[in-house]
Amino acid sequence: xxxxxxxxxxxxxxxxxxxxxxxxxxxxxxxxxxxxxxxxxxxxxxxxxxxxxxxxxxxxxxxxxxxxxxxxxxxxxxxxxxxxxxxxxxxxxxxxxxxxxxxxxxxxxxxxxxxxxxxxxxxxxxxxxxxxxxxxxxxxxxxxxxxxxxxxxxxxxxxxxxxxxxxxxxxxxxxxxxxxxxxxxxxxxxxxxxxxxxxxxxxxxxxxxxxxxxxxxxxxxxxxxxxxxxxxxxxxxxxxxxxxxxxxxxxxxxxxxxxxxxxxxxxxxxxxxxxxxxxxxxxxxxxxxxxxxxxxxxxxxxxxxxxxxxxxxxxxxxxxxxxxxxxxxxxxxxxxxxxxxxxxxxxxxxxxxxxxxxxxxxxxxxxxxxxxxxxxxxxxxxxxxxxxxxxxxxxxxxxxxxxxxxxxxxxxxxxxxxxxxxxxxxxxxxxxxxxxxxxxx
Ligand code: HSE
Numbered sequence: 001x002x003x004x005x006x007x008x009x010x011x012x013x014x015x016x017x018x019x020x021x022x023x024x025x026x027x028x029x030x031x032x033x034x035x036x037x038x039x040x041x042x043x044x045x046x047x048x049x050x051x052x053x054x055x056x057x058x059x060x061x062x063x064x065x066x067x068x069x070x071x072x073x074x075x076x077x078x079x080x081x082x083x084x085x086x087x088x089x090x091x092x093x094x095x096x097x098x099x100x101x102x103x104x105x106x107x108x109x110x111x112x113x114x115x116x117x118x119x120x121x122x123x124x125x126x127x128x129x130x131x132x133x134x135x136x137x138x139x140x141x142x143x144x145x146x147x148x149x150x151x152x153x154x155x156x157x158x159x160x161x162x163x164x165x166x167x168x169x170x171x172x173x174x175x176x177x178x179x180x181x182x183x184x185x186x187x188x189x190x191x192x193x194x195x196x197x198x199x200x201x202x203x204x205x206x207x208x209x210x211x212x213x214x215x216x217x218x219x220x221x222x223x224x225x226x227x228x229x230x231x232x233x234x235x236x237x238x239x240x241x242x243x244x245x246x247x248x249x250x251x252x253x254x255x256x257x258x259x260x261x262x263x264x265x266x267x268x269x270x271x272x273x274x275x276x277x278x279x280x281x282x283x284x285x286x287x288x289x290x291x292x293x294x295x296x297x298x299x300x301x302x303x304x305x306x307x308x309x310x311x312x313x314x315x316x317x318x319x320x321x322x323x324x325x326x327x328x329x330x331x332x333x334x335x336x337x338x339x340x341x342x343x344x345x346x347x348x349x350x351x352x353x354x355x356x357x358x359x360x361x362x363x364x365x366x367x368x369x370x371x372x373x374x375x376x377x378x379x380x381x382x383x384x385x386x387x388x389x390x391x392x393x394x395x396x397x398x399x400x401x402x403x404x405x406x407x408x409x410x411x412x413x414x415x416x417x418x419x420x421x422x423x424x425x426x427x428x429x430x431x432x433x434x435x436x437x438x439x440x441x
Contacts, residue, residue, distance in 0.1 A: 003036035003323045007059075007067045009089060010079035010109065011044045013101055014130065016053055018314045026233075029315065033322040039077075040378055043067040047353075068093040077314060078102040087111050092421065094118045094126070100323060101317040103130035103310060106195075109204035112211070112218035116335040116425060123329045128318035131205035132205040133158050133286045133417075135309030136302040142212045142290065143337040149292030151213040155270075155439055158205040160284035160304040161196035162228050162248040163186045166269075168284045170236050170245070176229060189283050199248060199267040206250030209230030209288070210265050214254055215338030219265070222348035223417040226268040235361060235434060240401045242387055244271040245279040248433065255349065262349040271359050271436040272406075278439065289439060297441025352412040357386065357436040360404045360418070365391050365426040369404070374427075377420045383409040399428055405436060 008015050019039060022029065030036045030064070035171040037064060040055075043064040044050040059065060068089050069074055078100060080086050086107050089219050091114075093100050098212055100119070108115065108128055119126045126145065129139045142151070157163050168179035181190035195201045207220040228248050233381065239246050246269050253264040272279045281287040286304030291297050303309035324332050334340060364370045371390075378385060387405040406414070418431045 001035040003038040004074045004325075004378075005038060005040040005072055005200055006034075006075045006077055006318060007041040007043070007070060007073035008079065009064050009067065010081075011042050011053055012079065013307045014310045015042075015044070015077075015079045017311035019053055020078070021311045022318075027192060029319060032265075036320060037318050037322055038245065039431065041067050041070060043274065056143055061276070064089055065092065068098065069096055073098060074325070075099045075318060076162050077318070078104055079314075083107055083110055085396060087115070090115055091118055094122050094124055096124050097124060099127070099321045101127045101130075101164045101313060101321065103128070105131040105204035106391045109207040109220040110219060112208070114342070114400050119335065124331060125321050125324065126335060127206070127321055127335075128274075129317050130310050132208055133288055133300070134160075134302070134304040135312045135390055136286055136288065136300045136304065137289050137313065137330075138300050140316070141213065141278065141298070142200065142209060143333055146290065146295060146298070147337070149294045149393040152291045152293060153251065153256070153277070154206075154209050154213055154288060154290050155249050155437060156206065156250045156288035157281050157286055157303060158250045158288065159196055159199075159202040159248060161189045161193060161309045162199075162202070163286070164284040165197070166228065166236070166246060168247065169233055170229070170240070173208045173233055173237070174231055175176070176231055177354075178420060182249070188191050197229055200227075202248060202250045203240050203267040206267055208225070208263060209250070209335035210252035210263055212337045213252055214263055215336065215343050216263060217343055217349075222265060224268070224351040226267040227272060228269050231269055231434075232432070234401070235359070235432060237369065238361065238401070239271050239359065239387060239434075240274070242389060242403070242405060243274055244269055244436065245410050247279065247281075247367055249420055249437065251437070255345070255355070257292070260349060260353050262347040262353070264354050265308045265348045266351065269434050271434055272439055276439055277303045289441075291441060327434075328347055334373060348392055352410075352415065354394050355408050357408050357438070358404065358406045358414055359434040359436050360421075362402050362421060363399050363428040365428075366398055366433060367426060368401050370424075370426045374402070374404070374421055377417050378406070381409075381413045381417050383407075383413055383417055
């Protein structure tokens, strides 16, 4: 059977893994796909490195724009990352009638609507399993495995770097800065870790999952994004004493029937009950919890990064595209799971409208009436307290930490309460707020 020809843009970590796995498992992959899948051309700036991996088994070029025009190429795999050149290359590949497989979450979270529309028009597929949670087939699960369900919410640990840092902070009592340094030393965090530690990478992935889960256009610009840089080791400790772990979660939740309808799309550090399976996902691992109305809760766990785990998803997409490229384009799985003319305009809610529970920590004078003032402020705003922790002041100190867990409240009310508590003369500094999700299935 005639092979399908793949052009690889970028043969770095994931590209190298894709080459290795495709070569190693060629025979089984061919039996699954129905015909051989061959990488016949590779574009990379570092030709020497590319040559050391592929030898003379594929054409090599440093001109990626030539590769996306090459008439011999059926599928372009984009693994160079970034928004600018990658966008031009993907759009040109589509324009030239090529299917695209990409691991580029940033590109799709920001320009996905334009790219999917171009692909739709041209009748080609853009597959992106590797863009979310590395080797975990979460896109396949959401788009196909769960297609009977009304998906209610998704909560995912979808950034391994930050999960590694949080695990280190908890296990070793390290500060954020010290844990980040460890992560960099061990190769888990990049020299410039901004996208990971500020929650941007997780927000790209959550944005894509929200679109597929609810059938809404991609709207990264509306996501609420808060990273882990301000987390203190003592919050992790207090959370632990209250029976919770802190994880950076990407959350997409459908809200209907209340005062406001829409989708909550947010990334932030989150307290979750320590007894949940997902709370025990440690180190650089990823996990995504999906709640569907029919199936209930389902949990997907695995490696969210790395050469071969990510290659596993890239190649699964190559197999899908190979099987489907001759199918009538109306019978293919839509990019965002819902037919393109069936996407809804359910709005992404501003963070002030989000409803969740909260962890609030404040530094208070150890005097009569302080707690009464705080609880009065919360009661006036109809915020109900669920649990409380107060330590005796340290020797020689007249201030202490008070930690409150609230029941579910609206963020707007919590903002107002925090401002009033901070204005009390008995409270020193700012109130620390961390959102809390019970993740009841
Ligand atoms: N930088 C990501 C992470 C992996 O730390 O999980 C690629 O998405």
